[in-house]
Amino acid sequence: MISTKPRVFVAGSTGMVGSAICRRLESENYPVIKHPGRKVDLRNQLTVYELLDGIRPQWVFLAAARVGGIFANSAFPAEFIYDNLMMQSNVMHACYELKVEKMLFLGSSCIYPRSAPQPMKEEYLLTGPLEPTNKPYAVAKIAGIVMAQAYRRQYGANFISVTPSNLYGPFDNFDLKSSHVLPALLRKTHEAKVSNAEHVQIWGTGSVLREFLHVDDLADACAFLMKNYDEMEIVNIGSGYDISVLDLAKLIKEVVGFEGELRFKSDMPDGVQQKLLDISKITALGWRPSIGMRAGLESTYEWYLKNIGHCRNS
Numbered sequence: 001m002i003s004t005k006p007r008v009f010v011a012g013s014t015g016m017v018g019s020a021i022c023r024r025l026e027s028e029n030y031p032v033i034k035h036p037g038r039k040v041d042l043r044n045q046l047t048v049y050e051l052l053d054g055i056r057p058q059w060v061f062l063a064a065a066r067v068g069g070i071f072a073n074s075a076f077p078a079e080f081i082y083d084n085l086m087m088q089s090n091v092m093h094a095c096y097e098l099k100v101e102k103m104l105f106l107g108s109s110c111i112y113p114r115s116a117p118q119p120m121k122e123e124y125l126l127t128g129p130l131e132p133t134n135k136p137y138a139v140a141k142i143a144g145i146v147m148a149q150a151y152r153r154q155y156g157a158n159f160i161s162v163t164p165s166n167l168y169g170p171f172d173n174f175d176l177k178s179s180h181v182l183p184a185l186l187r188k189t190h191e192a193k194v195s196n197a198e199h200v201q202i203w204g205t206g207s208v209l210r211e212f213l214h215v216d217d218l219a220d221a222c223a224f225l226m227k228n229y230d231e232m233e234i235v236n237i238g239s240g241y242d243i244s245v246l247d248l249a250k251l252i253k254e255v256v257g258f259e260g261e262l263r264f265k266s267d268m269p270d271g272v273q274q275k276l277l278d279i280s281k282i283t284a285l286g287w288r289p290s291i292g293m294r295a296g297l298e299s300t301y302e303w304y305l306k307n308i309g310h311c312r313n314s
């Protein structure tokens with residue numbers, strides 16, 4: 001039977017967010033065309049045009065990006081700005097040229113000023129200086145948001161942009177050199193348990209507050225907005241609450257079943273004290289997260305254990 005639902009292309013479907021969006025849409029029987037990641041390099045304009053011309057999708061989710069934690073952002077700032085600017089510009093421009101009906105661009109909460117009031121509202125974008133450690137990445141993401149808005153204004157393209165908080169879940173990056181705080185903690189705690197170590201060492205004081213959203217909630221929100229939102233302004237997607245790194249480490253210790261000690265290396269930098277998104281806009285539109293932190297961590301750890309030899313640098 002021919003589907004009456006829009007044909008969807010998910011750029012970056014080998015990644016954590018892209019694969020979650022595919023799972024979410026496939027559960028509703030959308031015809032989803034996947035993208036084999038870097039093997040089809042989206043930094044090349046001709047490659048992108050030919051790829052999308054061959055697929056002729058009606059919806060595009062732009063979840064391909066160069067992503068990483070503080071170490072990777074500091075070590076490879078040029079790659080973070082170049083790769084992201086190229087990929088997103090090529091995909092968005094091809095969507096415009098090929099008259100794609102709707103495109104969703106994934107931004108990130110690091111687009112907000114370093115000293116933005118908490119929780120961070122959508123209107124704080126471009127109101128102050130950025131956090132220096134990931135500025136090239138944040139500037140690329142801001143350029144993507146502004147590009148989507150410009151294409152809407154000049155060409156009437158139905159491009160929307162979202163701003164997710166820190167994400168975690170299946171297909172996360174557990175490589176300690178490039179991962180974010182949560183997968184890094186999960187892996188370190190697991191390895192400490194397996195090696196019967198006395199302690200896990202954690203960077204910083206543990207006092208900073210961070211917000212985390214399970215990637216399946218994010219995918220659900222993206223599907224919701226694709227169906228229900230057609231405006232130029234960005235939309236925050238988060239869990240609506242934050243947790244200290246200390247409490248996160250304690251929760252992970254329980255989920256993993258590690259009996260040793262948590263030791264904080266407090267001479268290492270903590271980053272900003274709090275990062276929490278204001279999610280009142282998306283909740284007013286009718287969407288809410290549904291996966292609690294403990295349940296989300298338990299299923300992520302289960303996934304990690306099953307995929308330990310296959311996930312990135314495991």
Ligand SMILES: NC(=O)c1ccc[n+]([C@@H]2O[C@H](COP(=O)([O-])OP(=O)(O)OC[C@H]3O[C@@H](n4cnc5c(N)ncnc54)[C@H](OP(=O)(O)O)[C@@H]3O)[C@@H](O)[C@H]2O)c1
Pocket residue numbers: 011012013014015016017018036037038039040041042043062063064065066067083087106107108109163164165166167168171172173180
């Ligand atoms: N992770 C988070 O906590 C978080 C938070 C907020 C926003 N986001 C946003 O969500 C989006 C997806 O993030 P993610 O966590 O899913 O990242 P990810 O797991 O690292 O996935 C990135 C995807 O992009 C692909 N990719 C990278 N370079 C490419 C290239 N040159 N050509 C083609 N494909 C390329 C990767 O392919 P390979 O598999 O071949 O590497 C992979 O499919 C990003 O825009 C990110 O900014 C993520």
